[in-house]
Amino acid sequence: MGNISILKPILLVFLLFLLPHISIGNSTPSYIPVDNIVLNCGSAGNTTDMDKRMWIGDMDRSKFAPIEEHNQKSATSEAQSPDSSLETVPYMTARLSYSQFTYVFPVTSGPKFVRLYFYADSYSGYDGSLAFFTVEANSKFTLLRNFSASILANYLGGSKRLSKEFCINVEEDQKLNLTFIPTPSTASSRFFAFINGIEIVSMPTYLYYSSPENPSPPYVGQNVPFSIDNSRALEMILRLNMGGDWISPKNDTGMFRKWSQGSPYLLINATNPREPNLMLKYSAIPNYTAPDDVYRSAITMGPSITWNLHSNLTWGLPVDPGFNYLVRLHFCEIEPTITMAGERPFIIYIDNKTAEGTADVIMWSGGRDTPVYQDYVVMIQKTGVDQDKSTLFIALHPGKATNAIYDAILNGVEVFKLSDNNNNLAGPNHAGTLLPSPPSAQQPASTSNSRKTRFIAIGTGVGLFLALLTLACCVVVWKLRTSKRYSSYYPASKCWFWSDRNKGKSTRTKASSLPDELCRQFSLEEIKTATHDFDEGLVIGVGGFGKVYKGFVDDGPMTVAIKRLNPESKQGAKEFWKEIEMLSQLRHVHLVSLIGYCNDEREMILVYDYMSNGTLREHLYDTDKDSLPWIQRLEICIGAARGLNYLHTGVKHPIIHRDVKSTNILLDENCVAKVSDFGLSKEGQDDKAVSTMVKGTFGYLDPDYARRRQLTEKSDVYSFGVVLFEVLCARKALNPKLEEEQWNLANWARKCIDKGTLGEIIDPNLTGKIAPECFKVYADIAESCVRDQGSQRPTMNDVMDKLTFALERQKEADAVKEKVNPDGKETYTEVLSFHVSDTTETRRSNNIFSGHMSESDSGTWLTTNNTGMTYPSLDSDTVRCEDVFTDTSNVSKA
Numbered sequence: 019m020g021n022i023s024i025l026k027p028i029l030l031v032f033l034l035f036l037l038p039h040i041s042i043g044n045s046t047p048s049y050i051p052v053d054n055i056v057l058n059c060g061s062a063g064n065t066t067d068m069d070k071r072m073w074i075g076d077m078d079r080s081k082f083a084p085i086e087e088h089n090q091k092s093a094t095s096e097a098q099s100p101d102s103s104l105e106t107v108p109y110m111t112a113r114l115s116y117s118q119f120t121y122v123f124p125v126t127s128g129p130k131f132v133r134l135y136f137y138a139d140s141y142s143g144y145d146g147s148l149a150f151f152t153v154e155a156n157s158k159f160t161l162l163r164n165f166s167a168s169i170l171a172n173y174l175g176g177s178k179r180l181s182k183e184f185c186i187n188v189e190e191d192q193k194l195n196l197t198f199i200p201t202p203s204t205a206s207s208r209f210f211a212f213i214n215g216i217e218i219v220s221m222p223t224y225l226y227y228s229s230p231e232n233p234s235p236p237y238v239g240q241n242v243p244f245s246i247d248n249s250r251a252l253e254m255i256l257r258l259n260m261g262g263d264w265i266s267p268k269n270d271t272g273m274f275r276k277w278s279q280g281s282p283y284l285l286i287n288a289t290n291p292r293e294p295n296l297m298l299k300y301s302a303i304p305n306y307t308a309p310d311d312v313y314r315s316a317i318t319m320g321p322s323i324t325w326n327l328h329s330n331l332t333w334g335l336p337v338d339p340g341f342n343y344l345v346r347l348h349f350c351e352i353e354p355t356i357t358m359a360g361e362r363p364f365i366i367y368i369d370n371k372t373a374e375g376t377a378d379v380i381m382w383s384g385g386r387d388t389p390v391y392q393d394y395v396v397m398i399q400k401t402g403v404d405q406d407k408s409t410l411f412i413a414l415h416p417g418k419a420t421n422a423i424y425d426a427i428l429n430g431v432e433v434f435k436l437s438d439n440n441n442n443l444a445g446p447n448h449a450g451t452l453l454p455s456p457p458s459a460q461q462p463a464s465t466s467n468s469r470k471t472r473f474i475a476i477g478t479g480v481g482l483f484l485a486l487l488t489l490a491c492c493v494v495v496w497k498l499r500t501s502k503r504y505s506s507y508y509p510a511s512k513c514w515f516w517s518d519r520n521k522g523k524s525t526r527t528k529a530s531s532l533p534d535e536l537c538r539q540f541s542l543e544e545i546k547t548a549t550h551d552f553d554e555g556l557v558i559g560v561g562g563f564g565k566v567y568k569g570f571v572d573d574g575p576m577t578v579a580i581k582r583l584n585p586e587s588k589q590g591a592k593e594f595w596k597e598i599e600m601l602s603q604l605r606h607v608h609l610v611s612l613i614g615y616c617n618d619e620r621e622m623i624l625v626y627d628y629m630s631n632g633t634l635r636e637h638l639y640d641t642d643k644d645s646l647p648w649i650q651r652l653e654i655c656i657g658a659a660r661g662l663n664y665l666h667t668g669v670k671h672p673i674i675h676r677d678v679k680s681t682n683i684l685l686d687e688n689c690v691a692k693v694s695d696f697g698l699s700k701e702g703q704d705d706k707a708v709s710t711m712v713k714g715t716f717g718y719l720d721p722d723y724a725r726r727r728q729l730t731e732k733s734d735v736y737s738f739g740v741v742l743f744e745v746l747c748a749r750k751a752l753n754p755k756l757e758e759e760q761w762n763l764a765n766w767a768r769k770c771i772d773k774g775t776l777g778e779i780i781d782p783n784l785t786g787k788i789a790p791e792c793f794k795v796y797a798d799i800a801e802s803c804v805r806d807q808g809s810q811r812p813t814m815n816d817v818m819d820k821l822t823f824a825l826e827r828q829k830e831a832d833a834v835k836e837k838v839n840p841d842g843k844e845t846y847t848e849v850l851s852f853h854v855s856d857t858t859e860t861r862r863s864n865n866i867f868s869g870h871m872s873e874s875d876s877g878t879w880l881t882t883n884n885t886g887m888t889y890p891s892l893d894s895d896t897v898r899c900e901d902v903f904t905d906t907s908n909v910s911k912a
């Protein structure tokens with residue numbers, strides 16, 4: 019002991035280093051308990067624990083001295099084999115007795131936490147293996163029965179420090195009595211009871227008990243609510259901070275609850291968003307409900323763009339069967355990408371039964387960064403081989419909703435056993451009510467029953483101590499350096515994350531099988547350097563999503579395009595993760611490469627290859643750039659078709675781009691076409707289903723899709739057909755400044771084809787440049803792409819082949835012409851004309867976008883005939899329509 023007290027001050031310093039995540043100068047707690055009694059049994063005078071809490075002794079006429087049976091005096095003793103932890107209070111001394119004894123606590127009325135601390139050891143004259151006893155509260159509740167601390171400690175596989183937490187309501191004018199009753203002795207053994215420490219702390223009246231105003235929690239699987247009235251006692255089984263560190267009692271909201279790490283109970287891989295400095299808004303629940311740090315971290319699956327029946331987050335929690343349990347799930351939407359209700363719906367299963375069909379954190383809490391919790395009661399039946407042990411499964415599955423991120427989130431869990439109709443909470447001895455200590459790697463600061471970190475180096479010499487101190491310092495330095503990283507989302511299973519080791523340069527930790535270069539995470543600092551702090555002079559594009567900047571990363575050599583999404587844009591937020599997920603897995607010479615992203619400080623920034631020649635559109639019209647030669651236009655179209663064909667056929671699950679248009683086809687320095695902007699993309703497989711949300715851009719939107727709301731690859735083919743006409747005619751897909759019948763390019767081009775006048779509406783720059791053989795093939799492809807029925811359109815693969823064929827025809831004709839006319843000045847004089855052989859009504863103009871459009875001061879307003887809905891925009895070409903068509907029956911008659 020002498021040794022310990024000399025080392026103590028040094029060790030305390032050491033511990034402060036070891037636990038850098040425990041804040042030191044704590045602010046005032048949100049809740050101040052009226053009753054706050056900490057009793058150190060078997061001890062005289064006052065002692066302070068490591069958290070500076072003062073424990074009162076129960077000896078020497080202490081006001082908390084126990085009441086005993088006549089002439090059966092209890093004893094006090096120090097533990098015979100103290101372990102080397104610093105955590106001596108209240109564990110090193112005990113009160114023990116062969117007969118029953120009662121502590122009486124004069125407390126105010128209302129619910130109290132009752133925490134019992136045991137040190138599973140032998141004491142002088144008392145063999146620890148003979149401690150079997152029952153603990154009752156107010157002669158009503160059985161908290162423990164025939165309890166053996168040594169059996170439990172063995173079961174837990176290590177620490178002799180054990181604690182149990184209960185919630186008990188104290189009636190008006192009542193005291194709180196705790197009675198320790200040894201199991202009746204047998205002929206061979208004499209059993210005794212003991213206790214090392216007792217803690218009584220008030221809690222807010224309706225923290226866990228149902229209030230008259232608050233509805234009772236649903237009884238899972240029973241279709242009725244289950245009221246937790248204060249005639250019941252509760253036993254805390256688990257209290258977990260999901261995705262974050264353990265939280266020590268002194269960092270609780272004032273009730274001295276300990277929060278453990280949730281990771282040991284998570285059965286599958288997941289991602290772990292953290293926002294350690296987030297300011298939370300307590301508008302849905304009181305601020306004492308749980309510490310901020312519980313809500314500032316979470317476990318999610320990571321955003322997914324595909325709905326999968328089997329994707330889930332599942333936890334397995336060990337419980338005693340035969341009891342009802344209160345399961346409290348804590349939620350807080352902390353991810354910057356989720357801003358509205360309906361964006362991350364999920365389903366909650368408890369004990370494999372549906373507890374919540376549509377869980378939606380923002381719907382419950384009313385907003386982002388707003389904590390909320392949901393309670394459920396579930397009966398865990400005795401089943402299976404082992405009647406004494408059971409696992410309570412909590413599983414979250416993504417909900418199937420259109421326009422949502424397929425994901426789920428959980429920030430914290432509390433599980434309480436509810437006393438049964440006999441007011442009993444006690445389970446059998448050998449079924450531990452706590453898990454074996456989880457592996458130490460996951461538990462830097464112990465989630466077993468000790469309340470503080472155990473430390474084993476005492477007595478093994480200063481040398482070892484110094485070595486550990488050095489190690490601790492390294493840990494601290496490393497923590498400080500990497501702490502910034504925690505503020506960003508790192509999809510541990512999908513991408514990988516980088517840790518900022520030194521400014522600018524990053525070291526990545528790979529957590530995925532994907533190759534490294536696919537998905538780099540930039541710090542905001544790097545992005546600011548690259549864009550000269552978002553210099554307006556570097557803006558190369560502006561859209562509803564935000565701005566695109568030209569940037570220079572890694573000190574100049576690499577030019578990139580930096581897309582900074584508007585953080586308030588709902589659409590942008592979802593598209594952000596979609597684009598990362600899609601692009602980091604897709605590699606193709608005709609797709610724009612995503613280099614990385616930045617999600618620091620709520621920014622949503624995507625970093626792409628820089629396409630020095632901009633968009634296809636800016637080479638076609640409304641431009642001062644040189645007109646593109648016909649051959650080059652064909653090559654660009656073939657490249658874009660290849661990129662789209664790869665999306666449709668080259669990947670495991672076909673991907674539908676959904677927003678093919680000339681501004682989403684970019685050109686690199688060699689004018690090689692690259693398809694970009696996957697924000698609206700969908701993997702095709704589960705979109706055969708009818709969707710309620712129509713997305714795309716007016717002028718390019720497949721009328722068949724808009725009517726039937728069934729998305730297929732053929733919708734991209736339609737849009738691509740519009741691009742082909744755009745390339746040929748050098749005009750906007752939708753131009754309301756023209757005569758009404760010409761507004762919609764696809765419709766107008768088809769009318770011209772019907773009349774045989776397509777050759778008259780081509781780009782004047784192309785006059786005399788297109789070989790008639792090539793023109794016929796090209797016009798045929800373009801016409802077939804924009805046919806009304808998806809089934810009558812070619813596949814992207816056909817389009818690609820035929821465009822290649824058209825290019826060959828052009829080149830052959832050019833070669834022939836070159837022979838005749840070596841100077842190449844000669845033009846094709848033959849009148850370009852094209853007729854499709856079948857003029858059936860399948861091609862008949864049936865486009866729902868022939869609505870009315872009018873100009874107003876604020877830009878173009880588009881009104882569809884069918885719904886009368888108006889859409890403001892600055893440029894009708896870039897209007898994205900979402901759910902414009904509320905009544906499909908109307909639409910199809912258009």
Ligand SMILES: *[C@@H]1O[C@H](CO)[C@@H](O)[C@H](O)[C@H]1NC(C)=O
Nearest residue numbers: 045046047048049304305306
């Ligand atoms: C908690 O909320 C109460 C009012 O509801 C407020 O007075 C108190 O300052 C808050 N505590 C903290 C720590 O924010």
Ligand SMILES: *[C@@H]1O[C@H](CO)[C@@H](O)[C@H](O)[C@H]1NC(C)=O
Nearest residue numbers: 062063064065072073074075
């Ligand atoms: C111990 O603490 C209690 C409560 O804080 C106080 O009333 C009492 O005087 C203290 N006793 C000693 C010996 O310091």
Ligand SMILES: *[C@@H]1O[C@H](CO)[C@@H](O)[C@H](O)[C@H]1NC(C)=O
Nearest residue numbers: 085120122156157192193195
């Ligand atoms: C608590 O114990 C005291 C003394 O043994 C007794 O007088 C009182 O009735 C008990 N109260 C309850 C609620 O059991």
Ligand SMILES: *[C@@H]1O[C@H](CO)[C@@H](O)[C@H](O)[C@H]1NC(C)=O
Nearest residue numbers: 150164165166201202447448
């Ligand atoms: C108490 O528990 C022990 C160990 O589980 C068991 O052997 C014994 O029978 C129990 N005694 C009673 C009275 O339940």
Ligand SMILES: *[C@@H]1O[C@H](CO)[C@@H](O)[C@H](O)[C@H]1NC(C)=O
Nearest residue numbers: 286287327328329330331332
């Ligand atoms: C939950 O996810 C895991 C891992 O992805 C999977 O093995 C398991 O089958 C899923 N469970 C259900 C019920 O879908």
Ligand SMILES: *[C@@H]1O[C@H](CO)[C@@H](O)[C@H](O)[C@H]1NC(C)=O
Nearest residue numbers: 285332334369370371411413
């Ligand atoms: C409940 O779900 C868990 C986890 O998905 C599974 O391991 C267990 O077998 C299921 N139990 C029953 C009874 O279906």
